[in-house]
Amino acid sequence: MTELVAPPQPLPLVPEAIQPRAGIVGWIASTDHKRIALMTVGVSLVCFVIFGCMALLMRSQLARPAQHLVSNQVYNELFTFHGSGMIVLFLTPLAVAFGVYLVPLQVGAPMIAAARTCLFSFWLYVSGAIVLLLSLATSRPADAGWYAYTPLSDSRYSPGTGTDLWLLGMIMAVSAMMIMSGCVVWTALRLRAPGVTLTRMPVFTWSEVVTCMMSVASFPALVAAMGMIAVGRVDPNIFSHDTWDLAYQFVFWFYGHPVVYVMFFPFVGCVATVLAAFSRKKYFGYHFTIVALLAFAAGSMVVFGHHLFTTGQSTNPYFSLTSIMLAVPAGVEYFGFIATLMGGKITIRTPMLFALAFIPQFLIGGLTGIMLATPVLDYEFHGSYFVVAHFHYTLFAGSLFGAMAGIYYWFPKATGVVLDEKLGKLNFWILLIGTNATFGPMFVQGFDGLPRRVASYSSNLGVDGFTLASSIGAGIIALGVGVFLFNVAKSLVVRVPAGVDPWGLGQGLEWVTASPPPLFNFDELHPIPRVKSYAPLLDLRQEVEDAQVGEAVAQVDGVGGGALPAGGAGP
Amino acid sequence: MPGRSWAPGAMSARHVSPMQGRVPLRRLSVGNGRSRAHSVPYRNTFNRVFTIESGFAIVIFVVVLLLMGTALVFFRSSRRKRASRRSEWTLLEGSWVVFVFCMAVFLVWLSLTNLSRETASTYKKPALVVKVLGFQWCWRFTYVGHDATVQGTCNFGKTLPTLVLPRNERVRFELESNDVVHEFWLPHIDRKIELFPNHVNTFAETFRHTGRWEGRCAEFCGLYHDYMEFWVRVESKSAYARWLAHHHGFHVG
Missing domain, CATH: 2.60.40.420 (Cupredoxins -  blue copper proteins)
Incomplete structure (x- = not known):
């Protein structure tokens, strides 16, 4: 009885019973979006290393003409796994995982929507990765290329369980990302904190919303396409109708083109965030950028036919028109990048270096994309190394550099420790040199007639020097990735604490909370401040600055501005 | 075989097994030695369109680099007391959209006119x-x-x-x-x-x-x-x- 009448104690915001569980179970069974996201990033980076090693093997083979370090069969397996692995198991999960981590924080939500579903999708992704890799353990692993055109991928031309496992792995991993994307969109649309209206969501959150809408809309097409192959593996006679072969290509690329933007938009968001933060400005042209992102996403669903210019059975003028018109939203994004830098107060740290390099490097990918969207040029370039160079400039020199900017920028928030700045800059310069040495010469190789997916080539093409440069560049990239992994490992061991905001420049709500954030993201020590725009922390900092200037004027004194509202040391 | 006696010596392909190396393919220079350029009308279409689009790409690339360079030189923290607070300029942004749209329309026109000329020959x-x-x-x-x-x-x-x-x-x-x-x-x-x-x-x-x-x-x-x-x-x-x-x-x- 006495207990019942005892005066009520103030309840802790997070009850003891739902504190995060310690140990490995606390991770693998966690419904905390931060842990799910970090596990996804971790698995995707493991995949990056695995499929990157395959790329190194291929570049070793192609370093010299007529070289056969591995057989044709093994080479064909290597590029099949490199392509599908990098797209489905590395960049797509990395892109979505960024959203799983950051979107709830940036919109002031305590958790991700459908948290258990989100956890399920992570495990579906891991299972898909394992199933896909198990294909390598069969007597004939998948070897029909990542887009596995029929009838090459049917049971007559690609017999054995290897291709079956690959199909299943693709379906599982892609479905997982479709589900995970749904959780991110739902969070942004339904769980925003009071004050965070749609037009006060940061550019990064918008980029994730748009990305995840694209994946929800386009990934089912991949499942359908893989299903077509699966049916064809049961009864290859289905492919005696041309309609089926052509329909496969259309259905596949209905997934295959939007997925490129899925792997790219979140990293545009990273670049935009980093540029704005290190210029100490709000991202310039917010509304135009959001509309451009939405238009880009809508457009991404109607350009897939440019992958089929040389089928002789596609509407080339239409797809050329739609593809080239994507230059308009892309132009708006670039305007935002440059205009954000202009008039800023720019500090250059490692994330900023990666973000700045993204701008011209992705531009090379985009401008050559316009050439490939022109059928009379694509008739020459299709299926050549020019295309390989183009999409590696968009996905490696572009997306991966954006991802590195994001990783360097948010690593302190996610782990509570800072990355080494000197190693970071070393990492940047090595990757910059390696990337351009690898993919730049591929434009020339393609222009001179080297087709993609060849296990060897003749020295009479006159591209020996360029292929050797690409192979050396690949080694330099490997070195750069090594420096990055060493930097991560070292930082996690040395543990220099990050504080709330080690940059002192953060603009989104993720920078008001602890590093790493508590279980439900914000607590009584780290409440959500008033949100008046898409850069709430910058607003607060400017208010402080104005107040100080006001005081200084009043006192006729020279007190400098720049104090931060919420802890953290400036650079 | 009648064809064999006719074939010039340069045509004989050497026998190489696939695992040892490749058949040495050679691009023969012929006639005036300009086998690549102007060999067929189609190449002319390619050359013309590729030149225009490359020029266009190079101009854009250089302009973007110059703007970035300008920003990095003049707006470094060492040179600036405080950052601009302007984050929108609707007239400028709108004009830019119209400008990019016009450029895109030009590129579409370039692409489609050349494509239709090429497609037409298929049906002659x-x-x-x-x-x-x-x-x-x-x-x-x-x-x-x-x-x-x-x-x-x-x-x-x-x-x-x-x-x-x-x-x-x-x-x-x-x-x-x-x-x-x-x-x-x-x-x-x-x-x-x-x-x-x-x-x-x-x-x-x-x-x-x-x-x-x-x-x-x-x-x-x-x-x-x-x-x-x-x-x-x-x-x-x-x-x-x-x-x-x-x-x-x-x-x-």
Whole structure:
């Protein structure tokens, strides 16, 4: 009885019973979006290393003409796994995982929507990765290329369980990302904190919303396409109708083109965030950028036919028109990048270096994309190394550099420790040199007639020097990735604490909370401040600055501005 | 074989096993030595459009680099007391959208006009029709109405098939695959089209210069995709007629 009448104690915001569980179970069974996201990033980076090693093997083979370090069969397996692995198991999960981590924080939500579903999708992704890799353990692993055109991928031309496992792995991993994307969109649309209206969501959150809408809309097409192959593996006679072969290509690329933007938009968001933060400005042209992102996403669903210019059975003028018109939203994004830098107060740290390099490097990918969207040029370039160079400039020199900017920028928030700045800059310069040495010469190789997916080539093409440069560049990239992994490992061991905001420049709500954030993201020590725009922390900092200037004027004194509202040391 | 005695010495392919190395393909310079440039009208289309788009790309790239450089020089934290607070400029942004839209419309116009000119030639009456059959991992060329068929030895490049064509005549290609999807690519004539099973694709081309070029498969088609190559040789009309007269029936090489 006495207990019942005892005066009520103030309840802790997070009850003891739902504190995060310690140990490995606390991770693998966690419904905390931060842990799910970090596990996804971790698995995707493991995949990056695995499929990157395959790329190194291929570049070793192609370093010299007529070289056969591995057989044709093994080479064909290597590029099949490199392509599908990098797209489905590395960049797509990395892109979505960024959203799983950051979107709830940036919109002031305590958790991700459908948290258990989100956890399920992570495990579906891991299972898909394992199933896909198990294909390598069969007597004939998948070897029909990542887009596995029929009838090459049917049971007559690609017999054995290897291709079956690959199909299943693709379906599982892609479905997982479709589900995970749904959780991110739902969070942004339904769980925003009071004050965070749609037009006060940061550019990064918008980029994730748009990305995840694209994946929800386009990934089912991949499942359908893989299903077509699966049916064809049961009864290859289905492919005696041309309609089926052509329909496969259309259905596949209905997934295959939007997925490129899925792997790219979140990293545009990273670049935009980093540029704005290190210029100490709000991202310039917010509304135009959001509309451009939405238009880009809508457009991404109607350009897939440019992958089929040389089928002789596609509407080339239409797809050329739609593809080239994507230059308009892309132009708006670039305007935002440059205009954000202009008039800023720019500090250059490692994330900023990666973000700045993204701008011209992705531009090379985009401008050559316009050439490939022109059928009379694509008739020459299709299926050549020019295309390989183009999409590696968009996905490696572009997306991966954006991802590195994001990783360097948010690593302190996610782990509570800072990355080494000197190693970071070393990492940047090595990757910059390696990337351009690898993919730049591929434009020339393609222009001179080297087709993609060849296990060897003749020295009479006159591209020996360029292929050797690409192979050396690949080694330099490997070195750069090594420096990055060493930097991560070292930082996690040395543990220099990050504080709330080690940059002192953060603009989104993720920078008001602890590093790493508590279980439900914000607590009584780290409440959500008033949100008046898409850069709430910058607003607060400017208010402080104005107040100080006001005081200084009043006192006729020279007190400098720049104090931060919420802890953290400036650079 | 009658064709053998006719073939010039430079044409003899060396025998190399696939695992030891490649058939040494050589791009022969012919005539005035400009085998690549201006070899066919199509190349001219490619050159013109590629030059315009490259120039356009280079200008954009340089402008973006200059703007970035300007920002990095003049707006470094060491030079600035505080950052601008302007984050929108609707008139400027709107004007930029209109400008980029106009550029895109120009590029679309450039693309579509050249494409329609090229597509139109496919439907004009050809002087010669050649059926191209692709299969793993070889080619067969059949001269319609002439009872002549040429095919390689098809054991991974020992003897590549040679497609012999008359100069200054419109040739229509009718292409089909016997198994998986292949792609017929003439890298130095800048034209390629896929070969589907159970479907015939068509394109036409007029070759303006005599010479010999290598062609190959550009769509991954299985184990020995990289060996799926062929020769294209363009001859004067009389030399072509002589060649054809000696090539009744089925020929290898």
